[in-house]
Amino acid sequence: MTKEPILKINDLSLYYAKKKALNEISMDVYPNEITALIGPSGCGKSTLLRSINRMNDLIPIVSITGEVIYKEKNIYSSKVDTVDLRKEIGMVFQQPNPFPFSIYENVVYGLRLKGVKDKAVLDEVVENSLKAANIWDEVKDILHSSALGLSGGQQQRVCIARVLAVNPEIILMDEPTSALDPISAGRVEETMLELRKDYTILIVTHSMQQASRISDRTAFMLNGDLIEYANTKKIFLNPDKKETEDYIAGRFG
Protein backbone atom coordinates (compact mmCIF):
# COMPACT_ATOMS: atom_id res chain seq x y z
CA MET A 1 0.00 0.00 0.00
CA THR A 2 1.51 3.31 -1.01
CA LYS A 3 -0.89 5.89 0.40
CA GLU A 4 0.42 8.75 2.54
CA PRO A 5 0.07 8.42 6.30
CA ILE A 6 -2.41 10.71 8.07
CA LEU A 7 -0.34 10.51 11.28
CA LYS A 8 3.34 9.93 11.83
CA ILE A 9 4.40 8.95 15.33
CA ASN A 10 8.16 9.48 15.67
CA ASP A 11 10.26 8.21 18.60
CA LEU A 12 7.48 8.85 21.08
CA SER A 13 8.38 8.12 24.70
CA LEU A 14 6.16 8.80 27.68
CA TYR A 15 6.88 8.67 31.39
CA TYR A 16 4.44 8.66 34.31
CA ALA A 17 6.83 10.28 36.81
CA LYS A 18 9.85 7.90 36.59
CA LYS A 19 7.98 5.00 35.02
CA LYS A 20 8.54 4.71 31.28
CA ALA A 21 5.24 3.64 29.70
CA LEU A 22 6.11 4.19 26.02
CA ASN A 23 9.56 3.46 24.65
CA GLU A 24 10.48 5.31 21.44
CA ILE A 25 7.40 4.31 19.50
CA SER A 26 7.48 5.05 15.77
CA MET A 27 4.58 4.16 13.52
CA ASP A 28 2.61 5.63 10.64
CA VAL A 29 -1.18 5.55 10.64
CA TYR A 30 -3.01 5.48 7.33
CA PRO A 31 -6.25 7.25 6.37
CA ASN A 32 -9.55 5.41 5.96
CA GLU A 33 -8.22 2.40 7.78
CA ILE A 34 -8.87 0.81 11.16
CA THR A 35 -5.63 0.40 13.08
CA ALA A 36 -5.77 -1.91 16.11
CA LEU A 37 -3.47 -1.66 19.13
CA ILE A 38 -3.15 -5.00 20.92
CA GLY A 39 -1.00 -6.42 23.70
CA PRO A 40 -1.20 -7.59 27.31
CA SER A 41 -2.62 -5.47 30.10
CA GLY A 42 -0.32 -2.58 31.04
CA CYS A 43 1.73 -2.68 27.81
CA GLY A 44 0.87 0.94 26.98
CA LYS A 45 -1.97 0.68 24.45
CA SER A 46 -4.24 3.26 26.09
CA THR A 47 -1.27 5.50 26.82
CA LEU A 48 -0.30 5.49 23.14
CA LEU A 49 -3.90 6.10 22.04
CA ARG A 50 -4.30 8.99 24.47
CA SER A 51 -1.01 10.49 23.28
CA ILE A 52 -2.53 11.00 19.84
CA ASN A 53 -4.93 13.71 20.99
CA ARG A 54 -2.91 14.87 24.00
CA MET A 55 -5.27 13.45 26.60
CA ASN A 56 -2.18 12.57 28.65
CA ASP A 57 -1.38 16.26 29.02
CA LEU A 58 -4.13 16.39 31.60
CA ILE A 59 -1.98 14.28 33.96
CA PRO A 60 0.63 16.43 35.75
CA ILE A 61 3.25 13.66 36.24
CA VAL A 62 3.42 12.88 32.52
CA SER A 63 6.47 13.83 30.45
CA ILE A 64 6.75 13.16 26.74
CA THR A 65 9.53 13.20 24.15
CA GLY A 66 9.29 12.62 20.42
CA GLU A 67 6.57 13.83 18.10
CA VAL A 68 3.22 13.07 16.54
CA ILE A 69 2.95 14.68 13.13
CA TYR A 70 -0.57 15.48 11.96
CA LYS A 71 -1.13 17.72 8.95
CA GLU A 72 2.60 18.46 8.81
CA LYS A 73 2.70 19.81 12.36
CA ASN A 74 3.82 18.26 15.61
CA ILE A 75 0.72 18.12 17.81
CA TYR A 76 3.02 18.65 20.80
CA SER A 77 4.09 22.07 19.53
CA SER A 78 3.15 24.82 21.98
CA LYS A 79 1.12 26.51 19.21
CA VAL A 80 -1.40 23.69 19.02
CA ASP A 81 -4.78 24.39 20.65
CA THR A 82 -5.73 21.10 22.33
CA VAL A 83 -9.45 21.89 22.24
CA ASP A 84 -9.34 22.21 18.45
CA LEU A 85 -7.05 19.18 18.21
CA ARG A 86 -9.55 17.04 20.12
CA LYS A 87 -12.31 18.02 17.71
CA GLU A 88 -10.21 16.81 14.78
CA ILE A 89 -9.01 13.76 16.68
CA GLY A 90 -12.03 12.65 18.71
CA MET A 91 -12.25 9.94 21.34
CA VAL A 92 -14.72 7.24 22.36
CA PHE A 93 -14.18 5.57 25.73
CA GLN A 94 -14.68 2.09 27.13
CA GLN A 95 -17.71 3.01 29.23
CA PRO A 96 -20.36 4.80 27.19
CA ASN A 97 -20.42 8.29 28.74
CA PRO A 98 -23.47 10.18 27.48
CA PHE A 99 -24.24 13.41 29.32
CA PRO A 100 -27.47 13.40 31.37
CA PHE A 101 -29.30 15.28 28.63
CA SER A 102 -31.54 14.30 25.73
CA ILE A 103 -30.13 12.33 22.81
CA TYR A 104 -30.41 15.49 20.69
CA GLU A 105 -28.51 17.64 23.19
CA ASN A 106 -25.78 15.03 23.51
CA VAL A 107 -25.14 15.12 19.77
CA VAL A 108 -25.18 18.93 19.44
CA TYR A 109 -23.09 19.51 22.58
CA GLY A 110 -19.87 20.44 20.72
CA LEU A 111 -21.74 22.69 18.29
CA ARG A 112 -23.51 24.54 21.12
CA LEU A 113 -20.08 25.14 22.71
CA LYS A 114 -18.99 26.68 19.41
CA GLY A 115 -22.05 28.97 19.56
CA VAL A 116 -24.08 27.37 16.74
CA LYS A 117 -27.75 28.27 17.34
CA ASP A 118 -29.47 27.76 13.99
CA LYS A 119 -32.04 25.01 14.59
CA ALA A 120 -32.01 23.85 10.98
CA VAL A 121 -28.22 23.38 11.13
CA LEU A 122 -28.41 21.55 14.45
CA ASP A 123 -31.26 19.31 13.23
CA GLU A 124 -29.28 18.38 10.16
CA VAL A 125 -26.13 17.56 12.13
CA VAL A 126 -28.16 15.42 14.56
CA GLU A 127 -29.73 13.43 11.75
CA ASN A 128 -26.49 12.99 9.78
CA SER A 129 -24.40 12.08 12.83
CA LEU A 130 -26.92 9.59 14.20
CA LYS A 131 -27.27 8.04 10.73
CA ALA A 132 -23.50 7.72 10.39
CA ALA A 133 -23.33 6.19 13.87
CA ASN A 134 -25.87 3.59 12.78
CA ILE A 135 -28.53 4.51 15.35
CA TRP A 136 -30.88 6.98 13.64
CA ASP A 137 -33.71 4.48 13.04
CA GLU A 138 -33.68 3.42 16.68
CA VAL A 139 -33.86 6.93 18.15
CA LYS A 140 -35.42 9.23 15.54
CA ASP A 141 -38.75 9.29 17.38
CA ILE A 142 -37.26 9.80 20.86
CA LEU A 143 -34.61 12.45 20.18
CA HIS A 144 -35.75 14.54 23.13
CA SER A 145 -35.69 11.66 25.64
CA SER A 146 -32.75 11.20 27.98
CA ALA A 147 -29.75 9.41 26.47
CA LEU A 148 -29.39 7.63 29.82
CA GLY A 149 -32.56 5.63 29.05
CA LEU A 150 -30.86 3.86 26.14
CA SER A 151 -29.09 0.50 26.29
CA GLY A 152 -25.29 0.51 26.69
CA GLY A 153 -24.77 -0.27 23.01
CA GLN A 154 -27.16 2.49 21.95
CA GLN A 155 -25.45 4.92 24.34
CA GLN A 156 -22.08 4.04 22.81
CA ARG A 157 -23.40 4.79 19.31
CA VAL A 158 -24.84 8.12 20.56
CA CYS A 159 -21.35 8.88 21.95
CA ILE A 160 -19.90 8.08 18.52
CA ALA A 161 -22.50 10.44 16.96
CA ARG A 162 -21.43 13.15 19.44
CA VAL A 163 -17.83 12.80 18.23
CA LEU A 164 -18.90 12.82 14.56
CA ALA A 165 -20.98 16.00 15.02
CA VAL A 166 -17.84 18.14 15.34
CA ASN A 167 -16.48 16.74 12.11
CA PRO A 168 -13.33 14.87 13.14
CA GLU A 169 -10.83 13.24 10.82
CA ILE A 170 -9.55 10.64 13.24
CA ILE A 171 -11.50 8.72 15.90
CA LEU A 172 -9.67 7.09 18.79
CA MET A 173 -11.56 4.26 20.46
CA ASP A 174 -10.39 2.78 23.76
CA GLU A 175 -11.96 -0.68 24.10
CA PRO A 176 -15.28 0.70 22.80
CA THR A 177 -17.14 -2.60 22.95
CA SER A 178 -15.72 -4.30 26.02
CA ALA A 179 -18.54 -3.06 28.29
CA LEU A 180 -21.23 -4.22 25.83
CA ASP A 181 -23.10 -7.47 25.25
CA PRO A 182 -22.11 -9.36 22.06
CA ILE A 183 -25.07 -8.12 19.97
CA SER A 184 -24.50 -4.46 20.91
CA ALA A 185 -20.76 -4.93 20.36
CA GLY A 186 -21.53 -6.29 16.90
CA ARG A 187 -23.58 -3.18 16.05
CA VAL A 188 -20.72 -0.94 17.16
CA GLU A 189 -18.27 -2.99 15.05
CA GLU A 190 -20.58 -2.62 12.01
CA THR A 191 -20.65 1.11 12.68
CA MET A 192 -16.86 1.25 12.73
CA LEU A 193 -16.61 -0.57 9.42
CA GLU A 194 -19.06 1.93 7.89
CA LEU A 195 -17.18 4.90 9.36
CA ARG A 196 -13.89 3.76 7.86
CA LYS A 197 -15.07 5.11 4.48
CA ASP A 198 -14.95 8.68 5.79
CA TYR A 199 -12.72 8.57 8.87
CA THR A 200 -9.54 7.04 10.21
CA ILE A 201 -10.00 4.88 13.30
CA LEU A 202 -7.54 3.68 15.93
CA ILE A 203 -8.86 1.13 18.37
CA VAL A 204 -7.43 -0.39 21.54
CA THR A 205 -8.81 -3.86 21.99
CA HIS A 206 -8.25 -6.86 24.22
CA SER A 207 -10.11 -9.02 21.74
CA MET A 208 -7.86 -10.56 19.15
CA GLN A 209 -10.97 -11.74 17.31
CA GLN A 210 -12.14 -8.15 17.11
CA ALA A 211 -8.77 -6.92 15.87
CA SER A 212 -8.63 -9.62 13.21
CA ARG A 213 -12.29 -9.07 12.18
CA ILE A 214 -12.26 -5.34 11.69
CA SER A 215 -8.76 -3.87 11.51
CA ASP A 216 -6.60 -3.26 8.46
CA ARG A 217 -3.34 -2.96 10.40
CA THR A 218 -2.39 -4.18 13.83
CA ALA A 219 0.29 -2.97 16.22
CA PHE A 220 1.45 -5.41 18.91
CA MET A 221 2.89 -3.81 22.04
CA LEU A 222 4.74 -5.26 25.01
CA ASN A 223 6.12 -3.41 28.05
CA GLY A 224 5.93 -0.03 26.34
CA ASP A 225 7.66 -1.26 23.16
CA LEU A 226 6.08 -1.54 19.74
CA ILE A 227 7.12 -5.10 18.91
CA GLU A 228 5.54 -5.46 15.49
CA TYR A 229 3.26 -3.39 13.29
CA ALA A 230 1.93 -4.66 9.98
CA ASN A 231 -1.05 -5.60 7.91
CA THR A 232 -3.52 -7.42 10.21
CA LYS A 233 -3.45 -10.64 8.18
CA LYS A 234 0.32 -10.77 8.46
CA ILE A 235 0.29 -10.17 12.21
CA PHE A 236 -2.24 -12.95 12.78
CA LEU A 237 -1.07 -15.49 10.18
CA ASN A 238 2.62 -14.94 9.72
CA PRO A 239 4.18 -12.57 12.28
CA ASP A 240 7.90 -11.86 12.12
CA LYS A 241 8.54 -11.77 15.86
CA LYS A 242 8.42 -14.65 18.32
CA GLU A 243 6.72 -12.42 20.95
CA THR A 244 3.89 -11.58 18.54
CA GLU A 245 3.40 -15.22 17.68
CA ASP A 246 3.32 -16.21 21.36
CA TYR A 247 0.75 -13.53 22.19
CA ILE A 248 -1.48 -14.39 19.23
CA ALA A 249 -1.28 -18.06 20.19
CA GLY A 250 -2.44 -17.14 23.70
CA ARG A 251 0.84 -18.18 25.31
CA PHE A 252 0.91 -15.06 27.50
CA GLY A 253 -1.13 -11.98 28.31
Ligand SMILES: Nc1ncnc2c1ncn2[C@@H]1O[C@H](COP(=O)(O)OP(=O)(O)OP(=O)(O)O)[C@@H](O)[C@H]1O
Ligand atom coordinates in the same frame (compact mmCIF):
# COMPACT_ATOMS: atom_id res chain seq x y z
N1 LIG B 1 -2.29 7.88 35.22
C1 LIG B 1 -1.27 7.00 35.40
N2 LIG B 1 -0.36 7.20 36.38
C2 LIG B 1 0.66 6.36 36.56
N3 LIG B 1 0.89 5.26 35.81
C3 LIG B 1 0.02 5.00 34.82
C4 LIG B 1 -1.11 5.86 34.56
N4 LIG B 1 -1.81 5.34 33.52
C5 LIG B 1 -1.15 4.21 33.14
N5 LIG B 1 -0.06 4.01 33.92
C6 LIG B 1 0.91 2.91 33.80
O1 LIG B 1 1.45 2.89 32.49
C7 LIG B 1 1.53 1.56 31.98
C8 LIG B 1 0.73 1.47 30.69
O2 LIG B 1 -0.66 1.61 31.01
P1 LIG B 1 -1.80 1.61 29.89
O3 LIG B 1 -3.09 1.88 30.59
O4 LIG B 1 -1.42 2.49 28.78
O5 LIG B 1 -1.74 0.09 29.40
P2 LIG B 1 -2.79 -0.74 28.56
O6 LIG B 1 -1.99 -1.59 27.65
O7 LIG B 1 -3.78 0.16 27.94
O8 LIG B 1 -3.46 -1.63 29.70
P3 LIG B 1 -4.93 -2.22 29.81
O9 LIG B 1 -5.06 -3.17 28.67
O10 LIG B 1 -4.92 -2.90 31.12
O11 LIG B 1 -5.89 -1.07 29.74
C9 LIG B 1 1.03 0.65 33.09
O12 LIG B 1 2.15 0.17 33.80
C10 LIG B 1 0.20 1.56 33.95
O13 LIG B 1 0.20 1.14 35.29
